[in-house]
Amino acid sequence: MKAALFRVYAILLYAYPREFRARFGREMRQAFRERWRTVRAAGQPRQQAEFLLATAKDLIFSSSNERMASMKSTILSGRLWTAARGLGIAALTILVGMLAATPFLQAFVIPTMSMEGSIEQGDHILVNKMVHADQLKRDDLVTFRYPEDREQTFIKRVIGLPGDHIRLIDKQVIRNGRRLVEPYVSHQTSYVDAYRDNFPAGPPAHVPQSGLDMLAHNVVNGEIIVPAGALFVLGDNRDISLDSRYWGFVPRADVVGRPLLVYWSYDAQHSETRWNRTLHMLASAPPAEVEP
Amino acid sequence: MFHILLSLSNEDRHGYGIMQDVAEQTGGGLKMGPGTLYGCIKRMLAAGLIEESGERPDPSLGPGSGEERRRYYSLTPLGRRAVRAEAQRMAEALQAARSKRVLVGGKV
Numbered sequence: 001m002k003a004a005l006f007r008v009y010a011i012l013l014y015a016y017p018r019e020f021r022a023r024f025g026r027e028m029r030q031a032f033r034e035r036w037r038t039v040r041a042a043g044q045p046r047q048q049a050e051f052l053l054a055t056a057k058d059l060i061f062s063s064s065n066e067r068m069a070s071m072k073s074t075i076l077s078g079r080l081w082t083a084a085r086g087l088g089i090a091a092l093t094i095l096v097g098m099l100a101a102t103p104f105l106q107a108f109v110i111p112t113m114s115m116e117g118s119i120e121q122g123d124h125i126l127v128n129k130m131v132h133a134d135q136l137k138r139d140d141l142v143t144f145r146y147p148e149d150r151e152q153t154f155i156k157r158v159i160g161l162p163g164d165h166i167r168l169i170d171k172q173v174i175r176n177g178r179r180l181v182e183p184y185v186s187h188q189t190s191y192v193d194a195y196r197d198n199f200p201a202g203p204p205a206h207v208p209q210s211g212l213d214m215l216a217h218n219v220v221n222g223e224i225i226v227p228a229g230a231l232f233v234l235g236d237n238r239d240i241s242l243d244s245r246y247w248g249f250v251p252r253a254d255v256v257g258r259p260l261l262v263y264w265s266y267d268a269q270h271s272e273t274r275w276n277r278t279l280h281m282l283a284s285a286p287p288a289e290v291e292p
Numbered sequence: 293m294f295h296i297l298l299s300l301s302n303e304d305r306h307g308y309g310i311m312q313d314v315a316e317q318t319g320g321g322l323k324m325g326p327g328t329l330y331g332c333i334k335r336m337l338a339a340g341l342i343e344e345s346g347e348r349p350d351p352s353l354g355p356g357s358g359e360e361r362r363r364y365y366s367l368t369p370l371g372r373r374a375v376r377a378e379a380q381r382m383a384e385a386l387q388a389a390r391s392k393r394v395l396v397g398g399k400v
Binding site: 016020023024027028029030031032033034035037054055057058059061062063065066 | 306307308311323324325326327328329330331333334353357360362363
């Protein structure tokens, strides 16, 4: 909770112009942390709420002041585009910050490539927490608590709902006897791994206890049958994704919500914003189902 | 801005130290957020009223955050003259207000 709060504050600092952030960002984060510690030590929820509200006001007013100040200098030097973009980032940051503070949405950053193709490393996404597990459909994206470490939140795609029969043959998903043609899937390796690509037929390798339980109790005629109250999920970057094939089902109670949009995407390798992914809506793309 | 100058008049402080001291000066009435504070600091640095006086940890903040390096600020001679002139002006204004009996309670 604490670390998440400091992270959110660090993200919100993008509301300030780049020079201001570079010069004072670290000190501002330190000051924010110290004040939060003092307020926390007092132990009054009301004071904590007042402090967060005051900080939000401080952010909105002072960041627009600093943006205006830096805009004056950029407009005068003819860099109108830079100024407009700067203001856009400030507005966006504040909007996202305010939305993410509601119980309906939550912001996450994608640190891995397991969904590459659909969701990139460095995507900052908002998740719609109003979507409950029983509203999820097949092929929807889903965020959930990782069963092996519930502190972590994962994002994958719903492949099987309760009652669905699932198996993989040579990397192809067969669901209820129909082969899925999944446009969103990418494969990084060409070789066929006996377990990963012919699941659940192949001999299990590196499968934790929860996965072994699934193999022991939920396999009928070489197919997984998804039990009641659970989801079977797979990553889109299928060859490198650790998913239900390895650690088993996601209990419905662990579903956090459905990813809604990418509000910002940062390419750390090239240190630049991916503008074409910013404000990109994450819709489900249903695969074609064909007879095998 | 006056309160920030005043907080630096007796010792060098880092940003959070300034916030604490200003809150104390005003009986908790003026709580500046980091954005407002550093906006002021930026302008005061540009105006030559204050300057950076190095980075060092502040052990008084306790374990964990005490070891972290913090940037300290101090008054410049110009800043010292400014805070004195402003205090002088306020003292004179207070004198004038007293003579007109605008302060409630009478004894101020």
